[in-house]
Amino acid sequence: MNQKPESGHPEQGASRDREIVDARVIVTCPGRNFVTLKIETRSGVYGLGDATLNGRELAVAAYLQEHVVPNLIGRDAGRIEDTWQFLYRGAYWRRGPVTMTAIAAVDVALWDILGKMAGLPLYRLLGGRSREGALVYGHANGSDIGEASEAVGRFIEQGFRAVRAQCGVPGVKKAYGISSGRAYEPAESELPVETVWSTPKYLETAPKLFERLRADHGNDVELLHDVHHRLTPIEAARLARDLEPHRLFWLEDATPAENQKSFELIRKHSVTPLAVGEVFNSIWDCKHLIEQQLIDYIRTTIVHGGGITHVRRLADFAALHQVRTGFHGATDLSPVCMGAALHFDTWVPNFGIQEYMFHSDETDAVFPHDYVLRDGRLYCGESPGHGVDIDEALAAKFPYAPKQLPVARLEDGTMWDW
Numbered sequence: 001m002n003q004k005p006e007s008g009h010p011e012q013g014a015s016r017d018r019e020i021v022d023a024r025v026i027v028t029c030p031g032r033n034f035v036t037l038k039i040e041t042r043s044g045v046y047g048l049g050d051a052t053l054n055g056r057e058l059a060v061a062a063y064l065q066e067h068v069v070p071n072l073i074g075r076d077a078g079r080i081e082d083t084w085q086f087l088y089r090g091a092y093w094r095r096g097p098v099t100m101t102a103i104a105a106v107d108v109a110l111w112d113i114l115g116k117m118a119g120l121p122l123y124r125l126l127g128g129r130s131r132e133g134a135l136v137y138g139h140a141n142g143s144d145i146g147e148a149s150e151a152v153g154r155f156i157e158q159g160f161r162a163v164r165a166q167c168g169v170p171g172v173k174k175a176y177g178i179s180s181g182r183a184y185e186p187a188e189s190e191l192p193v194e195t196v197w198s199t200p201k202y203l204e205t206a207p208k209l210f211e212r213l214r215a216d217h218g219n220d221v222e223l224l225h226d227v228h229h230r231l232t233p234i235e236a237a238r239l240a241r242d243l244e245p246h247r248l249f250w251l252e253d254a255t256p257a258e259n260q261k262s263f264e265l266i267r268k269h270s271v272t273p274l275a276v277g278e279v280f281n282s283i284w285d286c287k288h289l290i291e292q293q294l295i296d297y298i299r300t301t302i303v304h305g306g307g308i309t310h311v312r313r314l315a316d317f318a319a320l321h322q323v324r325t326g327f328h329g330a331t332d333l334s335p336v337c338m339g340a341a342l343h344f345d346t347w348v349p350n351f352g353i354q355e356y357m358f359h360s361d362e363t364d365a366v367f368p369h370d371y372v373l374r375d376g377r378l379y380c381g382e383s384p385g386h387g388v389d390i391d392e393a394l395a396a397k398f399p400y401a402p403k404q405l406p407v408a409r410l411e412d413g414t415m416w417d418w
Ligand code: KDG
Pocket: 054, 186, 226, 228, 278, 328, 329, 330, 331, 332, 355, 405
C-alpha cells in the first residue's frame, strides 16, 4: 500500500516530504453545509478537496472518515493516479455519488498539494491556458415572467453575458428555481419540503418566458433554462421544439437521464442545444449520450465526478464527439470545487460555460480564494494549487445543520422527479 522508495533512491528525500501524515474531514455550515477534506504532508504542505453532496453531507463525511482516511496515511501524495485507481478500482463497491464525491475530495486535495509543491497554479499542471477567463452564467428568477425578466436585466447590467432564467408557474405553488427573497437555496429544512408539480401548466409558461426575454433583452445575451428532470422524453421534445425560436444556449436536464437512449427522442424533434449531467458521477453515466452526440454540454463537475483525474478523462472523451463542458456550479458546491473547476475551465480545450451563483459572505470568509469575476467571466488566480484555502477557526463557528432537498409530487399526489 505505502510505496516507500528503496534506500539510496534519488527521490527518497522528496518522497518523504510528500508522505501523507494527516487527513481530516471538516464539516461547516456558513449559511449552508460544506464538507472539506484537508490532507497534510510531512513537509507541512497541505491540500484541500471539496466533498459536499447536498442533503447527504454526512454520508460522504463518514465514507471519507471511516473508509478512506485510514488508507491515506503513509501514502505518497504525489501518486495521484495510483491513489485514484486504488480508491476506484480497488474498491469492490465502485461508482455512485457518495463514493465518487469522496474520491474527488482526495484527488483535488492531491492536485492542490502537487501545485503547491511545484509552485505552479493548477491550470499549468493540466497543460496551461487555453483562454483568459471562463464565461459564466448567473441565475435569474422571478415569481412571474415580468419579475424574471427584470432579474435577467439586472444580471446584464452587472456584466453577465449569459443568464439562466426560471419563473413561477401560475397554479404551481413552488416551481423549481424560484427564490423567496434571499439567494436560491433549495435545501431548506431538516425533512424534505413537498412541492406540487404540473407539467401542462409549466409547458404553457416556459416558452412565453423566453419569448418575453428576447423581446425585452434582444439576442446578444445567452439564455439558459433548467427543467430539472420534470418532463417525460416526448414532453421534453415538445418543449425543446417550442423554445427553438428563442435560441437558447442550452436546455438543461429536460428529462431524467438514467435511460440515456431517451434523449434520442428529443434530438429527433429539435435543434435546441441540450445539457445534462450534474447528477452523474462517472463517464459511464454519459457514455451513450456523448458517443451518439445526443447532448451538447456535459455538466458533470469535479466534486461529484471523481475529481480532476476522472473529469479530465470525461472531457477528453467528450471532445472527440464535439461535446463541450458546462460545469455545475450551484452554491452547494463549495469555493474549493469552484477554484478547482476554474483552473480546469482555463485549461480544457472543449470548454463551453461555467455555472456561477454567488456564495454568501460567510462562505467566502470561511474559504478565502483568489478567483475573481470580471465582465461576465471568472478568472482563476495564479497562486500555487487551486487557490482556495479554509479558515478552520471560523469554520468551527458554523456547526452542521441538517437539511434535505425538496421532493415533488404531481397534483394527484404521485411522487415525481424533483
Ligand atoms: O443540490 C441541487 C442543486 O445543485 C441543483 O438543484 C441546482 O440544478 C441545479 C443547477 O443547475 O444549478
